[in-house]
Amino acid sequence: MRNSSLEGTPGVKVAPGGWTVAANTPDVLPGVMGIYKIANAGNTFVGLQGGPVYREGIEQELPAPLIADRTYTMSFDLAYNEMYGHKHCYGNLAIFGGSSPKDTAELLWTSGSFTDTSWHRWNAIFTPKKTHTYISFYAYPSENCPVSSYGVLVFIDNLSTIKQILRTQLTATSSCKTTGTGTVQVKVNGGAEPYTYLWTPGNYTTPEVSGLTAGTYAVTVTAANGVTAKGAVTVEESDLHAAQQVTISDCAGDNKNAISLNITGGLPPYDLSLNGKETEERDFRQLTPGNYVFVLKDKQVCADTFNIFIKEPKPLQIRQVATTPCSCSEVTDGSIRWEVDGGTRPYKYRVNEYAWQPDSIQANLKAGNYQYEVADANGCVDGGHTSITSPNQYCFVMMPSAFSPNGDGNNDLFRPRVYDAITDYRLSVYNRWGSLVFQTNDPKTGWDGYSHGVPQTPQAFIYVCTFTTSKSEPKSYTGSVVLVK
Template sequence: MVCPDSTFSYKSKFYKSGDVIRDTISSIVTCDTIVEIRINEYPVEQIMFNTDSIICKDELVNLSASTNFQSYKWSTGEDKSNIQVRSGTYTLTVTDVNGCNVNSSITIKESPPIQYSAIPMDPLCPEDKGSIEITNLQGGTAPLEYYLNGKKVSLSSLDYLNSGLYIFKAIDSENCEVSDTIQILDAAIFDVVFDDQIELEEGTSHSLTFPIQNPKIASIQVSPNSDVFIQNGTELKFSPKEDITYTLTFTDERGCELIKTITFTIKRNEGFYPPTIFSPNGDNINDTWQPTYGNVYTLVSASIFDRWGEQVYYTNNPSVEWNGTYKSQQCNPGVYVYLIELRHRDGSVKKFSGDVSLIR
């Protein structure tokens, strides 16, 4: 019996498996004997490897061989039945119980690495949702599975996402995986700040001016659009005659909308009117200052102060006018402040104040 690829030596000649040796053995006692020797080969057990033939990139796996051999010699230099390896080709030489050597090789391949580009799509407007776009997907051993924050998803469902951090993971059939942390940012806040409750004197106006901001205001719409005037695209002038609430729709340069309201409450003067200018110059035209109190008010007191806060006029008689003098001296031209207390016919007392200009 010989090992595979080995020879048998007989009388200085070498024979291989399958050869037949014929020889004559002489005897001085009996007849010669003719012998025939057939060279057979030992049965060889094949090496069986136990490992994954495809592994992930840079993965370390256990490569083991059948354990019924007498000795082992790997191409790595190790001499045991199992070794730790990465991808590559490895050769093992073993010796069986008959002393025969057997060689075998195995190639362990890497699964093609999963590659892609993950692009966060931030929301355009504050009320919008974000999304994640996966592009240039390649590699991996099909089929692949995808997860977002641990939940299985499809690539077509990575939308309607709130702002925040997300972990996207792709896993192939060899259990190789790759992951990325992706952040979806909030949309830039679009807001316009103003006083939305206005008490307005009857017959007067109220203006709203909006400074340049980021994002910029592109347009303003007002509903209803009566008694309001839009100037320069970003300035509103309201002149309502009745109590009213306006709805303002602002659109910024991105196309995002912001809806707010402003409410006006009209203060009725009910016949009370304080003059704002008079000219005590002796021409008998507007020479005195005297308010009109109407038919629902009675005068409690009326005072006028100069710019230093000194009282230059006082009366509680509605028929007494101010002629622009103080202590029999003419007051200088300028702006003075009036303070008037009136009693309404319902018994309530109201205070009114404002400016009056004295000119000569």
């Protein structure tokens, strides 16, 4: 296109070099009509105004005609100004094609109304219905302007060349996840037929390609006259999906297991099979533990195979129950201890329907018979019966008079025989010279006949044993004990 930057001598009722006046009085700016706006390219630009019965325009003969049914594109800069001799309401540019000077046989494109006073780049795409050798640009009325009958004003500058393009429409269908079932297609118009095609990856040469896996595919379309267009389209992976909600029995053996499926996506209707058998169900109840194999297919024959393994908690089992007898029948220092596995932790325990407790040892129990229960976090329960005994009816503490730490497992330690729930216990042992050889605060810990790692010779030793009885009575036993071999 000649003089695309619209260079010329500023003035009214003129067109820039290479252009002619198409209608009425276009102007070359700036410097006239009170406009001193800086051109966006070169030194000058063109101002056009118009109204319902009045239009200004410029035109030129094209170096090559616009051919019917071919698609073209060009770009240019546009701006608006409210004052131009009088007030205006908006800008709007129209492009016409014709076969002779001043011919506006076909309206090719309009910008639509705008009011931005800054330069902005516009792009026009048009497909002539007839072949044209002239192109013209007009200020074009598109709506009423209450302030003036010449309400349209547009500044134009920096035109590009006119290029022929191809208009393409790309579409795709999704592919199954495991099998290539996707398709891509390109539709072309606005160019010289026939067209050639090249898709990548794959180097396919047809407008439509099938059997594709998920991914992005690029295509180059070439018209018979060499005009090309490129584009890309994505084959999505099928969104066929079965949302799974699995419910597991709280307790082993309940068979309250369930599977619920919510099938979405893909192309309905769906076919579903469970362990090789077709089913219309989507909710499966009272399932026993085991493996469940589902195969889901849609109309596109996309398949989704998935396994759901149902594993119930292990059975809640009390492996062992151990009891500690009461020291005597008058105290409540007996206890029950449980060893439990299976079920769902944490566990809780109770005896004789008393309050549940988290400790696996139930202490401070009196002698007698007990019914016990153990429950897990899901409320599964196991239980049984046991007894707490008492070796003596009456409570007492007895001090031995001799011991033999010879390792035969019989009477190897010196300690009292305690048949009471005593507290504040202390046992001290002295040799005949009054030196401390052993001391403890634990009634279950006895003296083994050593002092500072040295075995003591057979002789008599003095002991002092103090404690408080279960009746809160302080006691102090003093005596001698003989170490024998």
